[in-house]
Amino acid sequence: MDCDYLTVIQNVESQLIGWYEEWLPVVVAHADEYVALNGKFFLHYGMLVINSFGLQDAIERNPVNIGNFFGRVHKSAVACISVMKDNWGPKGYLKYSPDSIFVQGSYAVLTLLKVCSSARAFSVVLDS
Numbered sequence: 177m178d179c180d181y182l183t184v185i186q187n188v189e190s191q192l193i194g195w196y197e198e199w200l201p202v203v204v205a206h207a208d209e210y211v212a213l214n215g216k217f218f219l220h221y222g223m224l225v226i227n228s229f230g231l232q233d234a235i236e237r238n239p240v241n242i243g244n245f246f247g248r249v250h251k252s253a254v255a256c257i258s259v260m261k262d263n264w265g266p267k268g269y270l271k272y273s274p275d276s277i278f279v280q281g282s283y284a285v286l287t288l289l290k291v292c293s294s295a296r297a298f299s300v301v302l303d304s
Contacts, residue, residue, distance in 0.1 A: 181230040182241055188226050192219055210269060217259040221280050224252035228287060250291050256284035 196219045203212045231245035260281050264270045270277070 179233075181233045181238070182244065185226050185230045185245075189223055192222050209267075213259055213263050213269070217256060217264075217277075217280075220252045220255035220259070221284065224249060224256060224284060224287060227252060231291075246291060246294075249287060253284045253288040253291065256281065257288065 196215060199215060200212065203215060227245055227248040230241065231249050234241035234245050260270065260277075264273070264277075
């Protein structure tokens with residue numbers, strides 16, 4: 177069965193962003209920085225996962241969408257890593273984080289490495 181990943185993923189992304197924007201003012205009103213950072217991390221992690229499916233589909237079936245999904249995966253992975261490195265780490269939150277946070281952070285790092293190495297391979301092919 178064929179699926180238009182671009183349309184499906186755009187709809188899922190809009191829903192995720194809508195939920196994030198709906199709950200962010202509530203969290204900020206309670207001045208809970210930790211929960212706000214969790215929301216930001218999980219928003220970008222969710223977007224990373226769904227866009228990874230889109231990138232895989234683009235590589236296998238629909239090369240026109242590679243650039244679109246490549247950018248989305250890169251942006252989401254960098255955002256996840258930034259929350260961990262720039263916010264959770266210096267504030268000491270990572271010391272008390274569950275293992276799942278490290279697994280998700282590892283997924284973001286490995287995805288970023290894979291995307292960057294693929295970009296390098298594509299540029300070598302294009303230069304040849």
